[in-house]
Amino acid sequence: MLTFSTNPDVAEQQMNAIIFYLTAFGYIDGEFDFTEKTFVRIYIRQLVSARAKAAMPDADPKTRDEVTNRFVTHFHEVFEHIDRSVKDLFDEVVADGEDVEKYVYAKLKLKSYEIFQAFDTENQHELLATVDELIYADGSVHPAEARFRTELEALLSSSDPAVTSLGPDDIEVLPDQNRIAIEGPAALRPRLEDHPFFAGFEQHYSADPDRIRSQAAADLQLMQRFLGKLEEQRRAGAGRLAGKQMVGDFAGQRAFLDGHVYMHPAEPGRIYELTVLGDLHGCYSCLKGALLQADFFAKLEAWRLDNRKPEPKLILLGDYIDRGRFSYNGVLRTVMQLYIAAPEHVFPLRGNHEYYIEYRGRIYGGVKPAEAINTLVNHMPGEVFAEYMKMFEELPNMLFFDDMMFVHAGIPRDVDIRAKIHDFSALNDPDLRFQMLWSDPSTADFIPEDLQAQNARFPFGRLQFEAFMQKLGCSILVRGHEKVDAGFRAMYGDQQSLITLFSAGGADNNDLPPESSYRSVTPMAATIRLENGSAQVTPWLIDYERFNDPRRNRFFASRPRGRSAAQPTLCSISGGEAKNRLRRGSLNRS
Numbered sequence: 334m335l336t337f338s339t340n341p342d343v344a345e346q347q348m349n350a351i352i353f354y355l356t357a358f359g360y361i362d363g364e365f366d367f368t369e370k371t372f373v374r375i376y377i378r379q380l381v382s383a384r385a386k387a388a389m390p391d392a393d394p395k396t397r398d399e400v401t402n403r404f405v406t407h408f409h410e411v412f413e414h415i416d417r418s419v420k421d422l423f424d425e426v427v428a429d430g431e432d433v434e435k436y437v438y439a440k441l442k443l444k445s446y447e448i449f450q451a452f453d454t455e456n457q458h459e460l461l462a463t464v465d466e467l468i469y470a471d472g473s474v475h476p477a478e479a480r481f482r483t484e485l486e487a488l489l490s491s492s493d494p495a496v497t498s499l500g501p502d503d504i505e506v507l508p509d510q511n512r513i514a515i516e517g518p519a520a521l522r523p524r525l526e527d528h529p530f531f532a533g534f535e536q537h538y539s540a541d542p543d544r545i546r547s548q549a550a551a552d553l554q555l556m557q558r559f560l561g562k563l564e565e566q567r568r569a570g571a572g573r574l575a576g577k578q579m580v581g582d583f584a585g586q587r588a589f590l591d592g593h594v595y596m597h598p599a600e601p602g603r604i605y606e607l608t609v610l611g612d613l614h615g616c617y618s619c620l621k622g623a624l625l626q627a628d629f630f631a632k633l634e635a636w637r638l639d640n641r642k643p644e645p646k647l648i649l650l651g652d653y654i655d656r657g658r659f660s661y662n663g664v665l666r667t668v669m670q671l672y673i674a675a676p677e678h679v680f681p682l683r684g685n686h687e688y689y690i691e692y693r694g695r696i697y698g699g700v701k702p703a704e705a706i707n708t709l710v711n712h713m714p715g716e717v718f719a720e721y722m723k724m725f726e727e728l729p730n731m732l733f734f735d736d737m738m739f740v741h742a743g744i745p746r747d748v749d750i751r752a753k754i755h756d757f758s759a760l761n762d763p764d765l766r767f768q769m770l771w772s773d774p775s776t777a778d779f780i781p782e783d784l785q786a787q788n789a790r791f792p793f794g795r796l797q798f799e800a801f802m803q804k805l806g807c808s809i810l811v812r813g814h815e816k817v818d819a820g821f822r823a824m825y826g827d828q829q830s831l832i833t834l835f836s837a838g839g840a841d842n843n844d845l846p847p848e849s850s851y852r853s854v855t856p857m858a859a860t861i862r863l864e865n866g867s868a869q870v871t872p873w874l875i876d877y878e879r880f881n882d883p884r885r886n887r888f889f890a891s892r893p894r895g896r897s898a899a900q901p902t903l904c905s906i907s908g909g910e911a912k913n914r915l916r917r918g919s920l921n922r923s
């Protein structure tokens with residue numbers, strides 16, 4: 334049996350790691366059933382008793398029992414918690430055509446790997462020995478368990494710094510980067526209750542076929558105007574990224590959009606105020622609340638009258654649709670209107686949910702489940718979805734503002750960074766753009782190639798992140814994509830240079846269905862003030878509650894008519910499933 338450290342913090346960490354491995358192995362060979370869970374509970378008790386005996390050999394049995402029971406209760410709770418978090422993984426979104434179990438398996442492997450990396454070499458060997466003990470505990474070794482164990486061992490040996498392509502010495506801090514300060518969360522009260530800007534489009538879809546057709550026609554027109562404006566910006570910026578290696582090479586240039594990459598150098602002497610929103614997922618009250626809290630419209634007016642004032646910019650990190658109730662008609666409509674109203678000030682970036690696939694003349698969602706399209710597919714003309722697909726394809730993927738980078742998810746895979754990125758124009762590569770819609774940061778220093786290759790949603794490590802930032806000359810990356818319950822998370826390095834922002838959620842937010850897992854999120858936005866090369870990042874709480882109110886939000890003034898567009902029950906199959914059924918000829922296409 335494993336020997337525990339005499340340092341109580343390390344021992345606690347060891348115990349947590351073991352419980353995680355027990356849980357992971359429980360899921361690896363299929364269902365984690367009651368018998369297996371009982372086995373885990375008994376195993377935890379044995380470990381704690383052994384530890385208590387070793388730690389207090391002279392204590393009387395009663396005292397020892399008391400202490401043992403207290404710790405057993407504690408670690409059983411830890412076990413419940415870990416079990417719940419693994420179960421939650423099955424609800425996480427995967428790319429079209431991907432297997433959820435395969436995704437969870439990769440996630441478990443990643444987490445096991447992260448835990449291993451947190452231990453020193455000696456303890457790593459101890460832990461691997463414990464894993465062996467676990468695998469053989471029930472007398473038989475399941476092939477999946479054996480495979481998992483072998484893969485883990487391979488990952489550990491490949492993470493040897495001698496084998497990896499970069500080490501801490503390869504990374505140096507650039508001297509002329511932004512100094513970044515991150516403030517504690519702030520509370521912002523909106524100055525205004527509403528703004529005329531919103532009045533025109535806070536409308537539910539109608540159940541009446543004629544009425545919904547005219548609503549669809551208006552949406553089509555809006556998309557065409559939106560695409561026209563993007564095209565105009567794109568024409569002006571075409572080719573300007575070519576041959577440039579670092580963001581600093583663009584200093585002194587005017588802002589432009591080249592393909593799917595915005596480049597916005599900071600003009601010397603100017604002050605910028607960036608309002609950044611993470612995933613919105615149909616949470617219209619979050620978007621409206623945040624815009625009014627940031628006082629975006631008034632600040633834009635003020636700056637237009639006097640450009641010595643801070644120049645307001647709005648950066649939207651993507652994932653406008655699905656999950657919440659106001660996808661196309663709430664968030665997406667507003668995002669398009671905002672961009673059309675102020676194209677130099679609004680940056681609508683693409684999320685992985687803004688990804689549709691055409692199959693035999695029909696459009697499907699590219700994530701599972703794709704609520705927005707599944708809900709409306711039988712109520713709207715097909716050309717509307719074709720236009721959404723086109724619009725999604727045209728959305729920009731990333732923004733470089735001074736030396737700060739904004740993208741929906743993260744950085745590409747190592748192997749593709751090496752093969753493809755020779756200058757900034759390479760960032761327009763469709764594969765790289767797709768990868769940057771999906772990846773997630775890991776707490777591990779380095780993620781081996783094998784672990785990166787497995788899923789659309791893949792991890793990257795701290796050293797990989799730092800090397801990528803250094804390659805492009807960037808100081809900080811701001812992204813959404815991950816459901817972070819706190820709404821805001823800063824990680825990596827002294828500068829905390831990777832920020833995750835999640836702007837959908839709210840325990841009692843009626844933008845979300847009652848059972849939504851996003852209710853555990855406290856939705857946050859962030860303001861970045863950029864002045865003389867210093868960036869000050871201030872996260873703040875989004876006041877969605879005020880805008881769940883019919884007096885401030887017309888969506889709440891009436892119920893959706895007839896068959897509610899809010900219930901994803903009309904056609905609840907995912908795109909991938911639909912395709913499979915199409916192949917089998919079992920899907921009624923009418």
Ligand SMILES: [Mn+2]
Pocket residue numbers: 612652684685686741770813814815
């Ligand atoms: Mn996402």
